[in-house]
Amino acid sequence: MTMNKYELAVVVSAKIEDDERAQVIERVKALVERFGGQISDVDEWGKKKLAYEIQKMREAYYYFIHFEADATVPGEIEQRIRIMDNVIRYLCVKQEA
Numbered sequence: 001m002t003m004n005k006y007e008l009a010v011v012v013s014a015k016i017e018d019d020e021r022a023q024v025i026e027r028v029k030a031l032v033e034r035f036g037g038q039i040s041d042v043d044e045w046g047k048k049k050l051a052y053e054i055q056k057m058r059e060a061y062y063y064f065i066h067f068e069a070d071a072t073v074p075g076e077i078e079q080r081i082r083i084m085d086n087v088i089r090y091l092c093v094k095q096e097a
Contacts, residue, residue, distance in 0.1 A: 037069035
C-alpha cells in the first residue's frame with residue numbers, strides 16, 4: 001500500500017485563547033495519527049485576514065499540517081474535523097510527488 005502526501009489547511013477561530021487554539025491543533029494532529037497518518041510538519045502562519053467574513057470574523061489563524069497517509073485517511077479526517085469547535089474552515093489536498 002503506497003502512502004500519499006497530503007496538506008491539511010486548518011483555519012482556527014481568532015476568538016479563542018492561545019492555549020485553546022493549541023488544543024484545537026493538537027486534536028487535529030491526534031485525528032491524523034489515529035487513522036495512521038504520519039505528520040511531517042506543522043506550519044503555523046499565524047493570524048491572517050480572511051477573504052470574506054466568516055461567523056462575524058474578519059481574521060483567523062492559519063495552520064498547514066503535512067502528512068503521509070493512505071488514500072482513505074483524508075475522508076475520515078474531514079468527516080470529523082467538520083464538527084470540531086473553533087475550526088471555521090479546512091481543506092485537505094493531495095500533494096503531487
